[in-house]
Amino acid sequence: MLRRIYQRVEKILSNRILALTVLFAGLFCILVTRVFVLQIVQGESYQQDFTYQVERTVKTSGTRGNIYDCNGKLLAYNKLVYTVTFQSDDEFKDLARQNDTSEDYEKNKVIYKVIKILEKNGDDFINEIPIEITGSGKFRFTETGSALKKFKRDVFGIGTNTSGLTADEKKLRQQQLNATAEQVFEYLRSGTMGSPGVGKMFDIDDKYSDEEALKIMSVRYSAFQSRYSQYMQVTIATEISNKSIAEIEERSSELPGIDISTKSVRVYNSSEAMSHVIGYTGTANTDELETYNKGKEESDADYYSSDETVGKAGIEKELETYLHGNSGSQTLIVDNVGKVIKTSKTVKAGTGNNVTLSIDSDLQEYVYNQLERKIAGIVLSKLTPSDSAGKDSDNVRIPIKKAYYALIGNGVIDLENMNGDDATDYEKKMYKKIQKLEDSAISQIKTMIQSSNKAYGDETEENQAYADYVYSLLSDHKVLVSSSIDTDNSTYKNWKNGKISLNAFLKYAVNQEWIDISDLDVSSKYNDTDEIMKALADYVEDALVDADDFNMTVCEQKINTGELTGQEVCLLLYEQGVLDKKKDSDYNSLKSGSLSSYSFIYNKLKKLEITPGQLGLDPCSGSVVITDSKTGKVKAMVSYPGYDSNRLSNGTDSSYYRQLANSTSTPLYNQVLNHKTAPGSTFKPLVALAGLNEGVITTQTTINCTGLYDKITPAAKCWIYPSRHGSKNVSGAIEASCNYFFYEVGYQLGNKSGTYSSKEGLDLLEKYATQLGLNKKSGIELDEASPQVSDESSVRSAIGQGSNSYTPSQISNYVTTLSNRGTVFNLSIMDKITDENGKTVKNYGVKKVRQLNYDSKYWDAVQSGMRRVVTGANSSVSSIFSGVNYQIAGKTGTAQEDRTRPNHALFISYGPYENPEISVTAVIPFGYTSSNAASLAKGIYDYYFADDDKKAQLEKNSNTADEAASGVAGD
The missing domain is CATH 3.90.1310.10 (Penicillin-binding protein 2a (Domain 2))
Known part of the structure; x- marks a missing residue:
């Protein structure tokens, strides 16, 4: 029996088909089981992961x-640093679901934690949002002008196309464009003032203070700018410390979206x-x-x-x-x-x-320092303890009180941060004092608005300043509607001429409906004038309290009256870290009163511990351009004052940028390429060449200068009038810079047809300005203002006045042409561009425009005259170059822009005289006399022609102000 069973089993097992059937059945069961697990048991999870x-x-x-x-x-390069980045990804959605919060809440929480870590370890985070909160709690923008307008457009999502918008939408857009810093802050925090459907924006919880919210907002704003790239990381901080790296990595589980990475930052x-x-x-x-x-x-x-x-x-x-x-x-x-x-x-x-x-950075840096030294020396020579500035534009003085206020007005001292958490006791004390002075000023203003009948012209300078401020404030706020004012009205004219009081003018404006009372706190349009005036005074009071700059106006006036002293202002330099009280021996002397505040400012300016660029007084800026006479390549292109590029790259230092943007010395403005000025007498060599080539004078022609040129009406004066230069030929006229001689050349250029025509003369002047390259931009590979060849009076234009207006770069291009006897270039600051392997990608060769083939004796006459400017007995600046071991040629120039301010100072030159290597163009706006520009150029040639040891000595001695040059006002 058992044997039969065994035989049957053996027969079955020997059947291959059956064996395969069992095998496949087993595999099928395994597959079904696995599919069941994948699709039913773990199906949802795998489906999510797959998706x-x-x-x-x-x-x-x-x-x-x-x-x-x-x-x-190396001038600009990259440095690899550790950075903190934030990524606004989907992880925050999951956190919000888990914690029953919002994505914004989770993002803000994480960002705040990271900021606290960075601050604890002394690291800064990048703040790209141009809003700051001052120590006194006020919001203010750190951008101005078009940059601020663009920021508002980006924030509110305002396009340039207004077609199809409803009246309400247009009104909202205008409100957004006019939004204050606080209103923009509230919009970004919670969506207030936003367009329909914008939501709560960053929805920053009220548990965060305004200061904390602004910090969070700065990071969220950076992410907001890259909102269309969800997986884009934005940099929160650069060059972070090892302590911050360690703590952020240690706490990474509670900091989703935060990562440590490396990044190149720019260094200058x-x-x-x-x-x-x-x-x-x-x-x-x-x-x-x-x-x-x-x-x-x-x-x-x-x-x-x-x-x-x-x-x-x-x-x-x-x-x-x-x-x-x-x-x-x-x-x-x-x-x-x-x-x-x-x-x-x-x-x-x-x-x-x-x-x-093509720039030589050693030369550039030396010239920059020389320019600062020279400007400081001019300011020192004009600084006076007196309150009187004088009225002569050739010798305007600088009252020391202007310097005290300049420290405030130019943002060196920040009034708004004198009551912050980090403010010193002295700062807080001064803040309280200024607040009291401001309250007093507001009280004075309310009295002027409501009851004072004293005519504007009879008021104190302080009250006149306040009245001007109120007038501007009401106009800016559209309360005083400028478009409604009848400027021919006798009452308005009396106000403008200072014959009536502010009260009288505003009452009249109310009755004439020049005042829009809709923003005033009045119950009815039937209120009488006195009620409206009271409401107007209350409105002004509130507006003055909110105004960002009224406290500066108060400080300026209270410095003038002596209620705010120079000592009090100067001590704030130490309290705010501009100067170091621990290292500076002048601190205790100033504090004790043994060093007067006048002497303190004088000493600090002399040592350049306070600079002309910080003060922003006349003069406070300047430019120098040095070219290679043979190629037109620029060796130095200096604009003063400059700025620290390192503080503007890799995340802008907002307080530093704000100071730069608001400074009256305009450090962000390229003086070389954008400051346009009349060339003054530096234009005379061009006019001489025009006269010689057109045959209206020869090299032997002499013209007798009587001091007063009366062929035109009104008569034109030579700068030496009531004296006279007497008989001069063209070289002598250039040496003495005789206006009379060149008036006559300008007249004769317009008289070639036998009848004087100013237009004919102007056309010929333009012809030679074109030939000599002065009618075009210089060619320098940066943005540059366009030149203006004069179209007013050929006689006055012949001495560089009229409407002649050129940048220093364009004047430099012209003097380069004078130096090489007629080769006109497009100037260039470029040499070449190479790839990372050193292969040349682009080469910037010499850019020759044309060659002028003037008679060599004409060049001889003009260049001889320019040489005599440096050496001649009749030159106003030859004493400056006495004893130098090199030979150069030059031409002085002054230009008047404002009768109440000093003249602009110019000096063009080249050297060596026989075989020129370089041209030097120096321009000092409001620099008083051309001798100051000539003295600056002399210092540059001293350095350029010196050996290495002498250069090192000159560089070592370039840390104090240079004395202003002595010289006559005219040229």
């Missing part, structure tokens, strides 16, 4: 190219001296992204992402497409909460091209 594990491609920034000077010295050498040449970089704004990405796809290597660094000014901006390194990319696998699981593919980012300039 959300997708590829995302993220751009990585390229490395920016370096910038070098002509000797290979010789930053102030080179600032207007090199410029600076910053994060790309929407307009820049639109410009650089025009016609590109997001996958392109040269596509700009929203976190991209771009050039904002100077060469950094002009050569952006060369310096910018092409982007790389990372292909990321992202899970269902937006978390990066792994990187599947990496494309290496590129390196930008390197730029080499």
Whole structure:
């Protein structure tokens, strides 16, 4: 029996088909079981992972190219630093669901934690939002002008096209564009004042103080700018410490969206001296992204992402497409909460091209320091303890009280931060005093509005200043409706002429309905005038309390009256860290009164511990351009004052930028390329060449200067009048800078047809301005203002007046042509562009425009006259160059812009005289006399022609103010 069973089993097992059937049945059962687990038991989980594990491609920034000077010295380069980044990804949605909060709440919480970590360890976070809160609790913008308008447009999402908008939508847009700093802050915090459907914006919880909310807001705003790229990381902080790195990594589980990475930051050498040449970089704004990405796809290597660094000014901006390194990319696998699981593919980012300039940075830095020294010396020579400035534009004095106020008005001392948490006891004490002075001033103003009958002209200077402020305030607020005012009205004219009081004018304005009472606190339009005037006074009071700059007006007036002393102001320099009280021996002397505040300012300016650029008095700015006479290459292009490019790149220092933007010395303004001035007597060599070539004079022609040129009406005076120069030929006229001689040349150019025509003379002057290259932009590879050849009076235009107006760069191009006897160039600050391997991408050769073939004896006459300016007995500046061991030629020039301010000082020159190597153009706006510009040029030639040991000595001695040159006012 058992044997039969065994045989049957053996027979069955030997059947292959049956064996395969069993095997497949077993495998099928396993497969069914596995499918059941995957689809039923774990189906939902796997479905989510399958859906959300997708590829995302993220751009990585390229490395920016370096910038070098002509000797290979590094001027701008990159440094690799550790950074903190924030990524606004889907992980916050999950947190919000888990904690029953909102995404905004979770993002704000994380950002605040990171900011606290950074601050605890002494690290700064990047603040790209142009709003700050002062120590006194006021909100204010750190941007001005078009930059501020653009910021508001970006924040509120305001386009330029208004077609199709309703009246209410247009009104809201206007309100948004006029929004105060506090209103923009509230909008970003909670959506207040936003367009319909905008939501709560960053929805920053009320548990955060305004200061804390602004910090959170600054990070959220950076992410907001890249909101269309969800997986784009934005940089919160750069160059963070090891302590911050360790703590952030240790707490990474509670800091979703936060990462530590490395990034290149831009570093500048010789930053102030080179600032207007090199410029600076910053994060790309929407307009820049639109410009650089025009016609590109997001996958392109040269596509700009929203976190991209771009050039904002100077060469950094002009050569952006060369310096910018092409982007790389990372292909990321992202899970269902937006978390990066792994990187599947990496494309290496590129390196930008390197730029080499024609600028000699050592020469540039020395000239910058010399220019500062010279301007400081001029200010010192005009500083007076007297309150009187004088009325003669040749010798305007600078009352010391102006210097005290300049420290406040130019933002060196910040009034608004004298009551903050970090303020010293002395600052808080001074803040209270200024508040009392402000309250007193407001009381005075309310009295002037409501009851004072004293005519404006009879008021004190203080009350006149307040009345002017109130008038401007009411006009700016549209309470005083300028468009409604009848400017021919006798009462209005009496007000403008100072014959009636502010009270009388405003009462009349109310009755004439020039005052819009809709914003005033009046119950009915039937209120009488006295009630409206009271409401107007209350409105002004509230507006003055809210005004950002009224306290500065009060300080200016109270300094003038002596209620705010120079000592009190100067001590604030130490309290706010402008000067170091521990290291500065003058501190105790000033505090005790043994050192007067006048002597204190004088000493600090002399030592350049306070600079002309900080004070913003006349003069406070200047420019020098040095060219190679044979090639038109620029060796130095100096604009004073400059700025520290390092503080504007890699995240703007908002308080520093605000000070720069509001400074009366305009440090962000390129003087070389944008300050237009009449050339004054530097124009006379051109007029001499025009007269000689047109045959209205010869090299032997003499003209007798009587001091008063009466062929035109009104008669034109020579600068030496009531004296006279007597008989001069063309070389002698250039030496003595005789206006009379060139008046006659201008007249004869207009008299070639036999009848004087100013237009005929102007046409010929324009012809030679064109030939000599003065009618065009200089050619320098940066933004530049356009020149203006005079179209007013050929006689007056012949001495560089009329409507002649040129930048220093254009005057430099002209003197380069004079130096080389007629070769006209387009000036250039560029040498070459090379790739990372040193291969030349672009070479900037000599840019010759034309060669003028004037008779050599004409050049001899003009250049001889320019040589005599430096050596001749009849020159106003020859004593300055006495004893020098080099030979140069030059021409002085002064130009008057404002009779109440000093003249502009100019000096053009080249050297050596026989075989010119360089031309030097020096312009000092409001520099009093051309001798100051000539003295500056002399110091530059001393350095340029010196040996290395002498140069080192000159550099060592360039840390104190240079004395103002003595010289006659005319030239």
